[in-house]
Amino acid sequence: MSAPRIASVGCSTIGRTDLTGRDLFSQALAEAFEGLPDPAEVVDALYVGNQSETYEHQIMYGTLLAEWAGLRNVPAERVEGCAAAGALALRHAVEDVRRGTHDAVLACGVEKMTAGGTSGATDALSAAFDRALEQRSGITAPSQYALLAQRYLHEHDATEEEFARIAVKNHRNATANPRAQYQQEVDVETVLDSSYVAPPLKLFDCAPVSDGAAVALVTTPELADELAPADEQVVAAGTGAAANNISVAERDLTFVEGANVASGTAYEEAGVEASDVDVAEVHDAFTVCEALLAESVGFAPRGRGIESPLPPEERSEGWTDVHLSTSGGLKARGHPIGATGIAQAVEAYEQLTGRAGDRQVEGADTALLVNEGGVADAVTVSHVLRRAA
Template sequence: MPDPHVAAVGTSPFGRTELTGRDLFSAAVAEAFEGGPDPAEVVDAMYVGNQSESYEHQIMYGTLLAEWCGLRHVPSERVEGCAAAGALALRHAVEDVRSGRRDAVLACGVEKMTAGGTAGATNALSAAFDRALEQRSGVTAPSQYALLAQRYLHDTDATERDLARIAVKNHANAAANPRAQFQRETDVETVLDSDYVSPPLKLFDCAPVTDGAAVVLVANADVAARFDDGDDRPPVRVAGVGAGANNIGVADRNLTFVEGAHEAATEAYDEAGVEAADVDIAEVHDAFTISEALLAEAAGLAPRGRGYESALPPAERSDGWTDTHLSTSGGLKARGHPIGATGLAQAVEAYEQLTGTATPERQVADATTALLINEGGVADAVTVAHVLTT
């Protein structure tokens, strides 16, 4: 079975931009292939994670982007699972290379969210909830996640201040990440003083609306070698993949244990032959601060009810925690959350950490194992996990 490698990565600027979706994509592709072979020489197939036709009245994003980067006859396909679309694209690329069917596959994510403002994005995102049973109640992404947070604060020792610390930690990481949307720090009082969006979640508990694109070229060893720039960096392998799911609505869910993420992470660990304790860095889907706490627990990085300690230095956390560093990129919260691109932006951070090319301020020393968890819908309606190793 060919071993899938991360051969190259790239991102566009993240944030509020004047760029269209295809131009965001071009920026990401340009970075990934700079100094390497042309896309047309190596790419056998493409998958594009993209959430919304509402943002740009554009479907067929696979074909559009293949043509846009000169891959006219390369089969390219859009995949959609709301915010998990990026990891779905990555998973297809990995499976295609593993099966030997393709030598190199470009996993892409792109989202142009800001044109319609926050209201436009909120409306577009509401399409991820059940039209018949939830949308008609007026639910939004923050109000759905607020249900999880209310229950979590009720069931555990966590406080709103603990959630605020997660936001502060992720802003500090983003301040050291040139790819981040918010390259600035914040403090606990600022987070706590920000307006409630849906109690207990405040503005600074929420990931922003973001324009952005990210690409990851997944390739077998031969093609990956063509991107080797002669340094001594270890190759990065995609060693494990897992998928989990839950029902789309929250009414019949365990609100404080994210089952789908637990299944996905467990499957990815098993495939990679690692355990939670081996994970040096984890990019988890912190669409809201509560998510980071819940996903740390679901992935076995934290004991049940203690995931909210993710912002503490490893030595200060409760027994049962691993030494994992979470959301070193700044996470969705501060690196930004361009829906279809987020799962691939997570992989870009893992690639930088595992190759030792992250900025010194956020580089985790000797990182060899990374966990990615990308989700769509409320928490685990769709979950995809990847384990990357050197």
């Protein structure tokens, strides 16, 4: 059971667009298959992560994209776990290939969030909360994450300014990422002066509403070698997933147990430890998430994840040397919900193959992806990717 490879990736424009979900997929597909045989000659199965049918009044996204890619008589389906949908698609691709079910699986993510406007996105995302027990209160995603952030400030020696610095760092990273929705810097004052969405979280603590699509072609090592040179491949070395509570009511608000378990499984499969990870895309839907996840996956000691913007040498003892959200993260690269998990893989692919341009982390050998659905510990999907050559 040798580890599958990611032989190619593609990503659409991310941001506010006039394109449909299928158009966005077409952009990503075209990039991934540039110089390769037609998808129909390569792809054995397709998974697509997609959060909400309400944006485009469209279900059956598996068949929709398989047909558009020219595939016939292949398994194709949509998977959904809110914002973790993309990583769920990637995980199926990885498992199908390593178990020998298929030689090549196309993992896709698509979301056309702007179709319903901001209120449409707020409403669609609120469907991720428990209908019977939580939605009726009117609670939103920012207000739930604000509870986590309040608790973080209460438990730890941390400040709103430190949350702001996570946003500043991720915007800075995005200036070097041509794929990013916001390729401009912001300063701490701008973040702190932005309106509260749900205290202590302000507008600039929150990831935007984004359209976007991304794809990753997962294949056997043998097929990867037919399609691409080794230095244009990445090893899908480990995957883990863990669902826990929908509700924030019954859990440790400042530790994401599922992220710890899912990432632990991915580390174990890959034969690495947290300290081996050079670059990580963690699910910074809100700035507090980056701090929480850095702690939950073993990069930082409890209460010190908030130091992620600091250079490694200035961080507290117990921190690893990992570079977090080099793409700009959900915050600045953008957060097209169902596509985010695959967009994270695109960034890792570029870092591990030395194609990350001005944001390249020298010597990047091992990457961790952490994609979450719902609020924090609802579901987490983690992947470890490694340099192939």
